Amino acid sequence: MDALEKLEILTDAAKYDVSCASSGSSRGGKAAAERGASMGSAMKSGICHSFSGDGRCISLLKILASNCCIYDCKYCVNRRSNDVPRTTFTAREIAELTVNFYKRNYIEGLFLSSGVVKNPDYTMELICEAVRLLREEYGFAGYIHAKTVPGADPLLIKKLGLMADRISVNIEMPSEESLKTFAPDKSRNSILKPMGQISSGIKENRHELALYKSAPKFAPAGHSTQMIIGASPETDLRIIRLTEGLYNKYKLKRVYFSAYIPVGNHPALPNTKPPLMREHRLYQADWLLRFYGFRADEILTEENPNFNELLDPKCTWAINHPELFPVEVNRADYNMLLRVPGVGVRSAKRIVSARRYGRLDFANLKKMGVVLKRARYFLVCGGKYFDGITVDQKNIERNMLADAAMSPQNAKKNSAQLSMFDEQLALPLNPPKIEVVKSITGEF
Amino acid sequence: MEFFTDDNRNGIIYTYDGTFDGFLCCVFTAYNTKRFPSKIARYGTFTPSIFDRVSDVRTDKVEAERVYEGIRKNISGKALYYAYLAFMTEREGMEDDIFEFLRLGFKYGGRVLNMMNNDAVLSVVKLKEKAYREADKLFGFLRFEELEGGIYYAELEPDNNILELLAKHFEDRFPNRRFIMCDKGRGISAVYDAGELTLLRGIPENLPPRSENEEEYRRLWKCFYDAVEIKERRNPKLQRSMMPKKYWKYIIEKSL
Numbered sequence A: 001m002d003a004l005e006k007l008e009i010l011t012d013a014a015k016y017d018v019s020c021a022s023s024g025s026s027r028g029g030k031a032a033a034e035r036g037a038s039m040g041s042a043m044k045s046g047i048c049h050s051f052s053g054d055g056r057c058i059s060l061l062k063i064l065a066s067n068c069c070i071y072d073c074k075y076c077v078n079r080r081s082n083d084v085p086r087t088t089f090t091a092r093e094i095a096e097l098t099v100n101f102y103k104r105n106y107i108e109g110l111f112l113s114s115g116v117v118k119n120p121d122y123t124m125e126l127i128c129e130a131v132r133l134l135r136e137e138y139g140f141a142g143y144i145h146a147k148t149v150p151g152a153d154p155l156l157i158k159k160l161g162l163m164a165d166r167i168s169v170n171i172e173m174p175s176e177e178s179l180k181t182f183a184p185d186k187s188r189n190s191i192l193k194p195m196g197q198i199s200s201g202i203k204e205n206r207h208e209l210a211l212y213k214s215a216p217k218f219a220p221a222g223h224s225t226q227m228i229i230g231a232s233p234e235t236d237l238r239i240i241r242l243t244e245g246l247y248n249k250y251k252l253k254r255v256y257f258s259a260y261i262p263v264g265n266h267p268a269l270p271n272t273k274p275p276l277m278r279e280h281r282l283y284q285a286d287w288l289l290r291f292y293g294f295r296a297d298e299i300l301t302e303e304n305p306n307f308n309e310l311l312d313p314k315c316t317w318a319i320n321h322p323e324l325f326p327v328e329v330n331r332a333d334y335n336m337l338l339r340v341p342g343v344g345v346r347s348a349k350r351i352v353s354a355r356r357y358g359r360l361d362f363a364n365l366k367k368m369g370v371v372l373k374r375a376r377y378f379l380v381c382g383g384k385y386f387d388g389i390t391v392d393q394k395n396i397e398r399n400m401l402a403d404a405a406m407s408p409q410n411a412k413k414n415s416a417q418l419s420m421f422d423e424q425l426a427l428p429l430n431p432p433k434i435e436v437v438k439s440i441t442g443e444f
Numbered sequence B: 001m002e003f004f005t006d007d008n009r010n011g012i013i014y015t016y017d018g019t020f021d022g023f024l025c026c027v028f029t030a031y032n033t034k035r036f037p038s039k040i041a042r043y044g045t046f047t048p049s050i051f052d053r054v055s056d057v058r059t060d061k062v063e064a065e066r067v068y069e070g071i072r073k074n075i076s077g078k079a080l081y082y083a084y085l086a087f088m089t090e091r092e093g094m095e096d097d098i099f100e101f102l103r104l105g106f107k108y109g110g111r112v113l114n115m116m117n118n119d120a121v122l123s124v125v126k127l128k129e130k131a132y133r134e135a136d137k138l139f140g141f142l143r144f145e146e147l148e149g150g151i152y153y154a155e156l157e158p159d160n161n162i163l164e165l166l167a168k169h170f171e172d173r174f175p176n177r178r179f180i181m182c183d184k185g186r187g188i189s190a191v192y193d194a195g196e197l198t199l200l201r202g203i204p205e206n207l208p209p210r211s212e213n214e215e216e217y218r219r220l221w222k223c224f225y226d227a228v229e230i231k232e233r234r235n236p237k238l239q240r241s242m243m244p245k246k247y248w249k250y251i252i253e254k255s256l
């Protein structure tokens, strides 16, 4: 099998894993070079190098070390019982590809996962060896995200964590029952145990680093996980509660959701289009959990355990809490501003700093990036609604639905990937990452 | 809100050579002569009326340096970075906003960055974001090709004048390497060799041919790019909004 064919198979087999983020590590290239690396750096916010035809960001060389697998997870293309061509990279092949792509600025680094070849330890050793070659032999200081294999020796996880920027274990299914049904070879424990190990490894390491600056770093970009949604019957409420629990308990950097794409063969698996809108709503809710100070039980309730397809979770929440609105822009505290639909992290910060220098009106808000189309129902400036509109609480929902209906493609086109985009926009103003150079334009 | 209590603009127009140093010299002249301009524009971009008084400001490295350090010390490094990046958008009229931003900065210090309801400040912040947004895209979209002799070569045509900023990023990432980056639109190049980064006017000719492996890796990359797409989620519109078509010319997986 030639190199092209191999790469095609092992890319195709890896592409359903959603995470492609290269964020979370910050490593100056010159500093790395002083410690012996030959190339590479990492930017805190990550970099997208390309976008594939599905609109997803390509940041890392996302491949499997092997698509051979001894397990038979029903939702997975690589399951043992599936009849597909199989192949395995050598550690050297993985390292060569990564370095050569990196040098040409095609990628930020490597995202390496694998089917379970022979047994979990054997597979983990292959992954470790590829990462070791890159770090030690090629002096590669770019970003590496590696997946650990459920059931592998904790020592191998430790070894991997000391070389990679991020290591992660997929939670796969939103509940233990579904895991039993669809991934009979994996147990909840075989997933949560390594996740716990990584989480406490990171915590201890942060402590060590605080004491000794030169202590080796363990997964400096933290860990993440992903679950497949739409393959199993859990409600959205159940999924975001699990998500919240994972953030709290394991201090994950990200929880990714992957709309199930029908590649499986179990009678209980749906054979429908991937639920992209649902995935998008979950990411929005995830956003509310991480950056907007919401709790899962505020976003959805037992009576309404699923998202509204037409309205985003923040609007839905605001509509259901008329007692808290309208909010006075010139007085409301930061946390309350954040809860107003149409106000993002950045505009909330701008409002708080700008109003110290004078009263704000709607024209100011607009310039600061507040989306008045949504915010106008919930905000007042100096006691007045936007454009003198009278807001009747009962009508807000109807109006907002009408607005949403006027731009149906809006909702669609923005699905899923928008969450990556939001992330960039929601970050605080970029600090001067690159030291301002003395302008040399005068030397022409 | 009123920030203009001590305004001593007097209808004079400064023209300069279009460089950042040249602009800093306008700031120098304004403070040195205590005559604030009513407009700053690069030579030749604007036709004065017979009522305008125009003063050509000469670019002087030492003066520029003093203003550069003055901004860093008396306002903040961050404000300097904002002014620099906003300048690089080359948007018409940006000089006046940056001048006003710096004037407020010299008066109020680093706090100026919070004065978001001042139009000039907000404009500088937004221009800076515009330039940075493009740089952020090009950190990723820029492609190097490997030439014989281990030189890496990249071409680009950015809307903003961000070649220098981009080159700094790659200098940090590949400190041991030689590379050339060309802004084809502006006809300027950044050359990094032996640890030194230099900006030059012009585009290099007679480059060495591509290295032996170059075609092979391009093919592999294209293969990866095609395989990684999930066909069930095809969404070309989203793709184009994240990676605008104007950049495709230099993105090899889109132009092969």
Ligand code: SF4
Binding pocket: A069, A070, A071, A072, A073, A076, A077, A078, A079, A080, A114, A115, A116
């Ligand atoms: S372990 Fe399960 S999910 Fe992982 S590759 Fe094998 S079959 Fe697929």
